[in-house]
Amino acid sequence: MVKKAHLITGKGGTGKSLFSVVLAHYFSTQMQSILLCELSDPSFFKDYLNLPEITYKPLSWKPNLDISQWSPENCLKEYALHLLKIESLYKLFFENSVSKSLIQIAPGLLDLALLGKMTSSPRKQGPAMPYNQIVVDSFSTGHFLSLLRAPAALAEAIPFGPMGEQSKNIDQYLRSPDFTEVHILTLAEELPLTECRELYQQLLTEFNIKAKVYLNKLTAISLEDLVDLPEVAQNSLKRVLNAEATARLQLQKAQIDFVELPLVASIETETLVTVLSNHLKVVL
Amino acid sequence: MISLKSSTKTLICIGSGGVGKTTMAASIGVGLACAGKKILVLTIDPSLRLAQALGIKTDGELHRVPLNLGANTNSGGELWSCIINHKKTFEWFIRSASQNSDIEVLLQNRLYQQLSGRLSGSQEFTALISLYRFVSAKEYDLVILDTPPSQHTWNFLRAPEKISALFNEGVASWFREPPKNKKGVFRKILNLGTAQVLKTLETLTGSFFMKELSAFFGAVQKWQAPLADYVMNCHRLLVSAETEFILVTALDSSRIIEAQKLSREIQKQGYYLTSVIINRIPTWTDIKTINPPSQEKKIKSPRVRELLKYHESLENDLQSRLNQFKSSLKVYKCFELSQNTENADDNISNLQKNYNSILAVD
Numbered sequence: 092m093v094k095k096a097h098l099i100t101g102k103g104g105t106g107k108s109l110f111s112v113v114l115a116h117y118f119s120t121q122m123q124s125i126l127l128c129e130l131s132d133p134s135f136f137k138d139y140l141n142l143p144e145i146t147y148k149p150l151s152w153k154p155n156l157d158i159s160q161w162s163p164e165n166c167l168k169e170y171a172l173h174l175l176k177i178e179s180l181y182k183l184f185f186e187n188s189v190s191k192s193l194i195q196i197a198p199g200l201l202d203l204a205l206l207g208k209m210t211s212s213p214r215k216q217g218p219a220m221p222y223n224q225i226v227v228d229s230f231s232t233g234h235f236l237s238l239l240r241a242p243a244a245l246a247e248a249i250p251f252g253p254m255g256e257q258s259k260n261i262d263q264y265l266r267s268p269d270f271t272e273v274h275i276l277t278l279a280e281e282l283p284l285t286e287c288r289e290l291y292q293q294l295l296t297e298f299n300i301k302a303k304v305y306l307n308k309l310t311a312i313s314l315e316d317l318v319d320l321p322e323v324a325q326n327s328l329k330r331v332l333n334a335e336a337t338a339r340l341q342l343q344k345a346q347i348d349f350v351e352l353p354l355v356a357s358i359e360t361e362t363l364v365t366v367l368s369n370h371l372k373v374v375l
Numbered sequence: 376m377i378s379l380k381s382s383t384k385t386l387i388c389i390g391s392g393g394v395g396k397t398t399m400a401a402s403i404g405v406g407l408a409c410a411g412k413k414i415l416v417l418t419i420d421p422s423l424r425l426a427q428a429l430g431i432k433t434d435g436e437l438h439r440v441p442l443n444l445g446a447n448t449n450s451g452g453e454l455w456s457c458i459i460n461h462k463k464t465f466e467w468f469i470r471s472a473s474q475n476s477d478i479e480v481l482l483q484n485r486l487y488q489q490l491s492g493r494l495s496g497s498q499e500f501t502a503l504i505s506l507y508r509f510v511s512a513k514e515y516d517l518v519i520l521d522t523p524p525s526q527h528t529w530n531f532l533r534a535p536e537k538i539s540a541l542f543n544e545g546v547a548s549w550f551r552e553p554p555k556n557k558k559g560v561f562r563k564i565l566n567l568g569t570a571q572v573l574k575t576l577e578t579l580t581g582s583f584f585m586k587e588l589s590a591f592f593g594a595v596q597k598w599q600a601p602l603a604d605y606v607m608n609c610h611r612l613l614v615s616a617e618t619e620f621i622l623v624t625a626l627d628s629s630r631i632i633e634a635q636k637l638s639r640e641i642q643k644q645g646y647y648l649t650s651v652i653i654n655r656i657p658t659w660t661d662i663k664t665i666n667p668p669s670q671e672k673k674i675k676s677p678r679v680r681e682l683l684k685y686h687e688s689l690e691n692d693l694q695s696r697l698n699q700f701k702s703s704l705k706v707y708k709c710f711e712l713s714q715n716t717e718n719a720d721d722n723i724s725n726l727q728k729n730y731n732s733i734l735a736v737d
Binding site: 102103104105135138139171174175180181183184187190193195200231233248249250251252253254255256283310311312315316317318319320323324325327328331354356357358360 | 391392393394420485486488537540571572575576578579580581582583584587625628629632633657658659660673674675676678679681682684685688689692711
């Protein structure tokens with residue numbers, strides 16, 4: 092049974108996808124069986140990890156580590172089939188062109204389907220998931236918050252019936268620190284930092300979730316490293332170092348614990364994953 | 376500087392999150408306004424710094440941006456800016472399409488409130504209707520849109536299609552019922568198949584949801600035709616020959632690959648994607664132009680050497696991939712904008728510098 096769901100978020104470009112792979116890889120080396128899920132369609136991991144097609148059905152990537160792509164439509168289908176139990180009835184509904192468009196536009200339905208799948212194992216809804224933990228490469232900050240808000244919003248709008256009940260149930264698991272863990276990635280730059288701080292606060296006040304924060308892609312250099320560089324380069328790097336110092340200060344001031352991650356100087360995904368996964372062994 | 380077709384009236388910046396689309400949209404806006412054009416920049420969620428630079432508030436209103444750049448500024452140019460307010464825009468859209476007839480029922484509907492407010496996916500649509508609204512007003516030489524942050528650019532391009540489904544005759548007709556009919560919600564169902572489908576939906580969601588959904592479509596059906604027309608016009612605007620797309624990306628292998636795939640697909644679909652900008656290239660690593668490569672050996676810090684090497688491999692990787700962009704695309708580079716100025720006026724000139732520094736790659 093899935094004991095924990097790790098949701099990775101942060102502003103675009105902060106390194107969510109790579110970190111998701113790294114975290115999943117790190118857990119898998121700790122004798123945990125892990126499912127890494129991506130929500131992007133078309134698949135990002137396919138090219139990034141140089142894998143054949145990634146689908147809803149998990150693909151074995153490394154020992155203890157499978158990958159799958161969760162589209163909300165697939166999640167909804169699985170749930171519907173589980174609930175309806177009659178294949179022909181399900182087909183009648185899901186293969187009808189009008190209901191296809193209805194699913195696309197019914198507010199919150201797809202968000203709910205996604206979170207339903209994510210929490211399905213402890214809620215004992217849907218097929219069994221033979222993993223200890225799941226790692227979800229989730230949406231960027233704004234979209235992430237509206238995703239998390241969907242169950243409560245729907246439970247409020249639709250208080251009665253199966254959808255209302257499911258929404259409340261899903262919402263409970265989202266708010267349970269034993270089950271849901273949110274990881275926010277940020278860079279030492281204004282916009283990602285602001286989004287990170289705001290999301291951290293919002294998660295704390297609205298969901299009572301204390302997110303883990305990672306300050307990513309740090310240069311890991313100091314002023315002494317700069318001396319041999321031309322002046323123009325020095326000045327520009329000094330600005331970067333300043334921004335990094337400011338970022339640390341701002342996070343401390345906001346009383347946010349954070350883990351520092353260095354920029355790994357490689358363009359090979361395999362190297363990035365190994366180096367950062369080893370780094371996590373030290374810092375986590 | 377970037378070269379646009381002279382006939383272009385709409386410029387849409389696309390690209391994945393964090394590549395600097397918003398700043399790029401603003402830079403192009405400042406650059407062209409300084410060259411004497413009347414420009415409107417529509418943004419979604421600018422950084423505080425950028426909002427301050429443009430002197431705008433998040434109230435969804437139009438603001439004129441002062442361009443105090445001295446003698447170099449062409450006095451005929453104007454820069455306008457607006458941060459799209461989603462809820463307001465959605466309401467404006469419903470009001471204008473319904474010609475201000477009674478829309479309170481719809482505005483009060485719980486599903487409408489979810490659709491227009493908290494739930495995801497509606498940002499793309501409000502961005503698009505704002506764009507159409509300002510372009511069709513014909514008050515600007517060019518309207519620049521910075522697309523919303525989303526998992527994928529397709530979300531934005533598919534917004535008309537998705538929203539058309541909402542006003543699709545088929546869906547609405549399922550839920551249509553004469554107002555006097557109190558017996559059953561779905562009495563006027565056309566055939567047994569539809570009945571089954573609705574019953575399935577009810578099993579999945581519950582009768583309360585179905586009632587809200589039914590009320591929603593009931594409220595919407597009156598303006599179905601004008602709404603559908605409007606959405607169709609939005610779509611026409613996207614594929615118009617006077618609309619140009621530019622793709623902003625970053626110096627990173629996976630992003631470049633993504634950009635290549637996207638650019639091929641987007642051109643295939645009939646949109647006028649003309650340029651790709653590889654944005655936010657760090658300035659300090661371009662050491663070769665500052666010093667001869669032999670200098671590199673003199674650098675003692677192993678980490679700095681490592682980082683220099685890393686950027687060199689990024690650059691080489693980019694060079695090896697450049698020929699995979701279609702030849703009809705112009706590829707540009709743009710360097711990281713230094714962010715050390717606190718003064719808003721300096722920021723405007725910074726944006727202008729940024730625009731001027733956009734470099735064609737050949």
